[in-house]
Amino acid sequence: MAKIKQQQVSPRFRQLCNRFSRTLGGTEHEIEPGPVCFVSRTRRFKASILGRRTNSPLVNYQLFSFESLDRSGRALCLGETACFQNQANRLIRNLQKRGITVTALHNHWLNESPRLMYIHWESIDNPLAFARKTKESIAFLG
Template sequence: MTKVSRQFKRLCTQFTRILGGEEGEIKPGPVCFVSRPREFDEKILRRRTNSPLVNYQLFSFEALDQQGRALCLGETAVFQNQANRLIRNLQNNGIKATALHNHWLGENPRLMYIHWESIDSPISFARKTKRSIAFLD
């Protein structure tokens, strides 16, 4: 595994705190990966689910450059009627929504998954993301 600098570890800890995630993980690369649990009252095939495939928001940053900017990514599930608002919020914060799609067939209520990306300071990205998703809490 690549040696991870103290600066990267501190950034990952701060990124995690801002986003309200569980403990940030540092993966080879290095990549700071953060998951944040959510609670959905969701059914797939008429069975209640608590799967992390449904109930977690995911965030990461990697490839820090000399200016402290990184490739920053995010993903979350939202109810179908929340998708446009989240995409607008992301765009208003200078973040590019890159995908909107479903994962499941026949789930109730309907879920859509949104992915987003930015080249930004990880801390700035975390703050912008937090503002964008605040209405989901």
Template sequence: MGSKRKLCQEFARILKGEGSITPEGVCLVQRFRNIDFEILGRETQSPLVNPQFFTFEGLDRCGNALNLGETVLLEEEVNPLLTELRKRDILVTSIHNHWLFEEPRAMYMHFESVEPPLDFARKVRAAFKKALCI
């Protein structure tokens, strides 16, 4: 478990988030965007509104894992991030909203790959830097 913990911490460092290993053995990295949203006219900083989550699990003997990601986006950030993730062979699987009556419009993007987790982390970081300047 020590080498997986070390890999998870490096995954988290690259993604600039907090990493932990769940009881099921999934490496989970969390971070939260600093976007001021209102829902139903009320300001919110809820972690349900501003999340970025990244995971990997099922590391095989070749070093590949199932890598998953989710991020909140402003409406105008959707296409630039979609383009940058696709350029890096990361599959975008969903773009949707979670809330009604929010300002500004909050969209959520899910993406995935099967590859070495650190490769996924580096690709995601580069895509975010290029598309979102973060």
């Protein structure tokens, strides 16, 4: 089996990833080869799929990342979360008014209760500015 050569990650990138995670209130973060700063945040809410209670990370995690950091400090920044169907429009408006592009709104599951929608967004931005805008946009989700 071939080994993947680990790319050296600069102390600056590590520090930025730590700050990105703290700003978002991340419960976990890691740096993937690339480098990609990947942050997850657990969101607790009551939901069921096919009549069974779920606490799956596939349902409860919010995911955020940044990569391709340029010399001006801007990067490709991405986000994703589940929300209740009646929260989707508000979240989309919150993101858009902060200059973030919403790229998808869709469901993942059938027969879930309450109805869950997944929203994805993207921006080329300073990662910390993106983290602040995202945190402000999702704050009402709890």
